[in-house]
Amino acid sequence: MSKIRLSKSVVDKLAPCPFDTVYWDTSLIGFGVRVKPNNTKSYVVQYRSKTTGRSRRKTIGQHGPLMSFAQAKEIATGLLSDVLRGQDPVAEAKSKRDAPSVQDLALQYLEIHAIPKKRPKSVANDQSMLNRLILPKLGNHRASGVGHKDIQTLHNSLKQTPYQANRVLSLLSKMFELSIKWGWRTDNPVKGVEKFHEEKRYRWLSDDELGRLVVALNQHQNQKAANAIRLQLLTGARIGEVLTARWVDFDLERGVWIKPSHHTKQKRTEHLPLSTASQELLAGIFDIKNEGSEFVFPGRSPQKPLVDLKKFWRTVVTKAKIQDYRIHDNRHTHASQLVSSGMSLAIVGRLLGHTNPMTTQRYSHLADDPLRAAAEIMASKLK
Structure with missing residues (x-):
């Protein structure tokens, strides 16, 4: 482990070793640059979580045109400040990566709510709407990251079939309502999306x-x-x-x-x-x-x-x-x-x-x- 006062010029001059080497900054404790044998240089921060006591290391980005020394140090300062306030940036990033997607939400909705509580025909209708209309557009989105605009855009794309569009909206509303109860998010992004007007049928035989x-x-x-x-x-x-x-x-x-x-x-x-x-x-x-x-x-x-x-x-x-x-x-x-x-x-x-x-x-x-x-x-x- 090497400790030096890092700067842009110092980082530019660092030479590769036969193995990964991390140089730690003496002016900002926990901030460093990792140099690989192929001379790739990446900025990192290392800290100990106040909650778990575990040592954590997070890569900020690769030194080069898209990440300058000044930018990396500014980001590191923010992350290490968060650690002092009791946060854990690595754990939070992992939690976001592992957060359930809309695809996961759909499976949970079907298994926990629809199949046990709805009629088979209704379950089949839900599955059809999910497979044809919802999952192709939103399936890979994080359930916690879907916003009002995403729902509005999907609903508007179905304006040629207003009845179906409104049924899709109702299904999504129920799914996100359940996601709140399951602790996946705190709000329902479907709220406030206005349904299309539906002409009620009053057809019977003379x-x-x-x-x-x-x-x-x-x-x-x-x-x-x-x-x-x-x-x-x-x-x-x-x-x-x-x-x-x-x-x-x-x-x-x-x-x-x-x-x-x-x-x-x-x-x-x-x-x-x-x-x-x-x-x-x-x-x-x-x-x-x-x-x-x-x-x-x-x-x-x-x-x-x-x-x-x-x-x-x-x-x-x-x-x-x-x-x-x-x-x-x-x-x-x-x-x-x-x-x-x-x-x-x-x-x-x-x-x-x-x-x-x-x-x-x-x-x-x-x-x-x-x-x-x-x-x-x-x-x-x-x-």
Whole structure:
């Protein structure tokens, strides 16, 4: 170990030895320059951590055009001052290097939160958004280093698909909310990023369209898929609930569909009364089933439910000459028929499994129809 008063000219004149040699500055204790046998010179600081008592050495940079002696000494002075205040620059730098990335955060989110607590379909949607949209842009970023601007830039890049962009924003918000609880960062960078405007869909079938849909279902060769749609229309259930329904979920003697909590969006067990038509439909399906499956609508393998009706649905709505109408809109058609017939919004909401009454309010204007008809009764008498 050599101790000399370092300066730019002294450092320039230092000659290499057969082994690494460190020359320590006598004017700033802990600051030195390391000379390698190939004459590469690098500035270093060495100190003892006040917290652990361990000796630490940190390389500041290589002597040359990008790092002058004056710059190196100024940096060393700052680092050694931090040490006097109880900090540990080497440990802090290592902590930053080892800090979890957004990729790590995504894995933790899926393993600790999504998979144990969300429905499989929701988990699949999260994984799809992560793999396609989030991780390609932010995956290598440190979770602690992602800023508001990073989130805003990603959200803006998805403006052509506003619904998807907003779902990505919600997913990121939940992930960073959890990162705060896990001690990975102290704030949520998603806060304050404004969502894109979403036009809410209020599409349901008129009586004429509904009639054409029934005919198209009756004429289609795939009656298993047709029966799934019929059950959805009769019950107002989500198509996912219909396709994953098991025979043990139905009590046909009492006329009740007991939806397990892990199959419902609200994550609670629901008891849905079945109409006579629903019971007859299920009884007919049960009579002809020969797959030996626990599912009401088994897929190609009896051990798994029917999964995808997209191709079938396109064929049916095309045949029925119905435009801009999704399978999910069958819930709206079910609800609109009930409300138009005089059923209260509260009861319709319960049948559909709505926990928020405002969700059912989209049908409120239809409730005027039976009231208006009732008001006309007295008018007809006076005529």
